Amino acid sequence: MFSKTCEYAIRALIFIAEKSVNGRRVGIKEIAEGIESPEYFIAKILQDLSRRQMVKSIKGPNGGFFHDAETLNKSLADIVRATDGDKVFSGCGLGLRQCSETRPCPIHNDFKIIRKNIQEMLEHAKIGTFSKDLAKKLTFLKN
Amino acid sequence: MFSKTCEYAIRALIFIAEKSVNGRRVGIKEIAEGIESPEYFIAKILQDLSRRQMVKSIKGPNGGFFHDAETLNKSLADIVRATDGDKVFSGCGLGLRQCSETRPCPIHNDFKIIRKNIQEMLEHAKIGTFSKDLAKKLTFLKN
DNA sequence: CAAATAAAAGATATTCTTGTCTTTTATTAG
């Protein structure tokens, strides 16, 4: 469904949301450990997400990644768009570039519904809303 | 959502279903042209699908690919499983190997529903059911 | 200011997917 980059991105931003409370910043090592991802790889991903304003970062001692009110309110759909583009939301299930209402592939209508469900779910899910369950260990970000 | 291999596979098997009527066999070139796929690539894919009994094939003059009653009745879900395995139906949205009811990722429950919708849709869609709309040019397999 | 810290940036390596070409095998028609 999503690329590895996107999976790590979502996990990392949710992790940061839980760990970065009252001004605390989270370092790459802690993030990589916390979501069980390759350290250098998630570093690259966060670099990019930071440029795209999906997360905040500060260099130097006591630096690291964190969220503010704005980034906390970003949705998983925003993360998916930032990493994988919008093909998940608008691409054809059979890979046709021109699939549309007027020139549909055989499963166009079924996929339209499914894609809509996926998008609604992801638009509705805000980064900041997962911290409680994580803290209570009702949900998990690594194996 | 699906790999290129899977997209081509679905398009090819649907194409063969439409073209291979009363005993006629469809050749690789015609298939590649008909679904706008790389010729050698779809050849490899069909080779594999043939081994897996998702389509029938015969070598030599007048040979080619075709369906019988059994393969016509295979579902798109069968094709997806044959090419991409079952990660589409059972994998974790965030890539966790161990995501489960007892150790769910943060979006486990939402994804369970979506995956179920996708699977039901694909299980219900049989290869043989798309020919009429294709013939009427109501649906398309290439750009 | 100097040293330490941590992310940013740039370069490189590895693996997997996708795509291509060549040789072999099975089948048919003459």
Add this chain to the structure above:
DNA sequence: CTAATAAAAGACAAGAATATCTTTTATTTG
């Protein structure tokens, strides 16, 4: 039986995604 046909099989190539390492820049603390 021979030649032609078409898929099967095997080998190889290109590209994209994933992963790693090194150098640079910004920031903080002493």
